[in-house]
Amino acid sequence: MALVTLKEGTPAHRAYVIGAWAIAAIVLIYVIFAYRWGFAPGSIDKAFRLTQINDVICYAVAILGLNLVIGFSGQLSLGHSAFVGLGAYTTIILVADHHWSYLATVPVSAALCFVIGLVVGLPALRIRGLYLAVVTLSVAYVFPTLVVKYDSLTGGPNGKKPARDTGKMNPPSWMPFSNAGRLASPLWVYCILLVIATALFLLVRNFMKSRPGRALLAVRDNQTSAAVSGINLPLYKALTFGASAAIGGIAGSMLMINRPFASDVQFGLPLAIFLVVGLVAGGAGTISGAIPGALIYVFVPYFMSAWTTDQRGMPPGIKQVTKPLFDWLQGRQGAGSIAGVFFGVGLLIFVFVLPGGFIDGIRRLRSKIVQVIPNPSWLRELHGSANPPPTSHSPSSGGEVTPAAPVVAAVRTRVAKPVSVKKAINLRGKTT
């Protein structure tokens, strides 16, 4: 049993929810001011670490987009790196060759990727399952070859970057860090990326609670039943692919805002696979899972390859255990790719031990401490106040109402107020 039980809608529960969000907001805002005190762990260059944090935001958005296709609509797409790359190249080409500002390119790459995503998603209407996985995988493989082929536009294998300081992001003077020198620009980028990412996360979260969002879940859980229930499968599948590609494209633009350099190797098959790894590690089908997924994607390879050359930065507890391994790796030519082995093993461990990913583990842990008893708003409205619905202790129900009260209430609602039936269905969709 949980240590604390909270009933939904009570002041205590409200305080719990607001407190959790406040802590998340404080952590995110802390980054802005942390440059004064440095970033834990290690004595790394602050601007570099900030750029890495910005990378995390971008990849979190990319994984969020991928989640829409894999986690929420159940279609296995392995070609998301191509959309991220397309968005990135759209931004970099518009900025470098046509002197647009970075932010103005974001809607353009979103729209372009939406259209291309629809086109790639068209096969998804007829192809399903692993056939689709293979097709999208070849999209991921083909994208870098196209970049190399049209090198007059994309810069080819040499990469493309705008001329020095073109459209550089400088904070306005009212920001508290505008005089932070070299750090001012990455800090301002952090703020911008954070705003974009927050908007997208909220958008996806609310979308999944809406009617089309629930339709998507129905398609994932049983396609045939969903079609029988009147869900337009082709429409939903194509639109999901398009929307997911658009979010991927925005992630690509965000990557370019952070590091204005694009080359073909960045957006190849490895990125496609690592995005899936991040998705599974964070938690497929969860919105917040994109954040731990992106953290793992950015920081694990970095530390792994750093430790193959220098073991001093390693946390002391791990150091003794892994020393022989890293000693053996030291001086080996391909030692940097040990991160791939760890990624693969970690992926297997996740699939075996925590199939729901990191977020699922956190939730299980949390359920040991705090348990929230659902008491949805429509049920509260029914009883005219924020008071809990009648239980066996209250005299009005005569003692025969058991913990199945919400169901009984739902039936009663249907008789009393037809409008609320939809809400009752919504509630059931949420709990199952």
Next chain:
Amino acid sequence: MATTQSVNESIGKGYAALGRLGQKRMISIGVLIAVLVAFSIIVAVQHGFTLFLQRIFDGLSNGFIYAAMAMALVLIYKATTVVNFAQGEMAMFGTFIAYVFGHSLGIPTPLAIILAMLASALGAAGIERVLIRPFDPRNHLAVTIVTLGLFLILNSLAGVIWAYDNRAFPSPFPGRNRSFSVLGANLEWANLFTWLTVLAAVLLVSLLLSRTKIGLAFRSVSNSLESSELLGIHIGRTLQFGWALAAAVGTLAGTMIARTTLLEPNFMGRVLIYSFAAATLGGLDSLGGAVVAGIVIGLVQTMSGGYIGFIGSDLAPTVALVVIVAVLLVRPSGLFGSKRVERV
């Protein structure tokens, strides 16, 4: 009376529909062949027959290798109903093992390849037992993620062990770099031997599946898991057999490829994409389809790259992608794949 008649009628209609289904498949295959033949005639007339024959030979050399890899993919798909994304890396690892046997231990190359095939079959059987069998075969996402994890592990492990240098893989065939002329076009002896080896492997695998008891069990399991279980077939061991067989075929294909390209941990990437295309084009559960489609993909790649100026070698993967998307739009389960019937 009237009921019997109507039932008979509807059965007749059902058979007619089945016949039409077969016809549809023949039509789409016919269209594909007609396009290929028309293209061949046009370019043969335009650019000369010798060049055309030369390109056919090159295309076949690629195509047979794709066919072998696609066959390995199909074997695993039939066994586990999952696409093994680690197939190429398993083949790469097997090829490295053959390289170590041949180069460091001094075993003659053909023997080293056979030993490596055995080793990779053992390894794949172990992988199946430890990583694949714990999962419900119907849980596609989990098994697919496991194969992606394997992809990462094998690729990076090979990088850590053997680094990313290019190594020359010795040819297992006699007559090195020698060729003979067929109607003016050159054909390397080694390429001819490659075709024959792959054909022998196809023959051997189909004999193994059609003439042995485990082959019968394998076909039964790939047809219906539940019924096979009821018949008393040991599902796990049968699937293990499928994985081992696929790994051995993959390693054979890997060594055939490494002979022409150079050996390094990423050398299977390009081949794998074409083999995926071939397996998908043929229908993921048809061995014959994989072989035919492998050869078709090889020919399409060489012909389109060779004759259509702007495609060149850069856009050949794009052409392969466009071909499979076009085919899958018309026939969602490939040219020879079996159609799925869904029940609620």
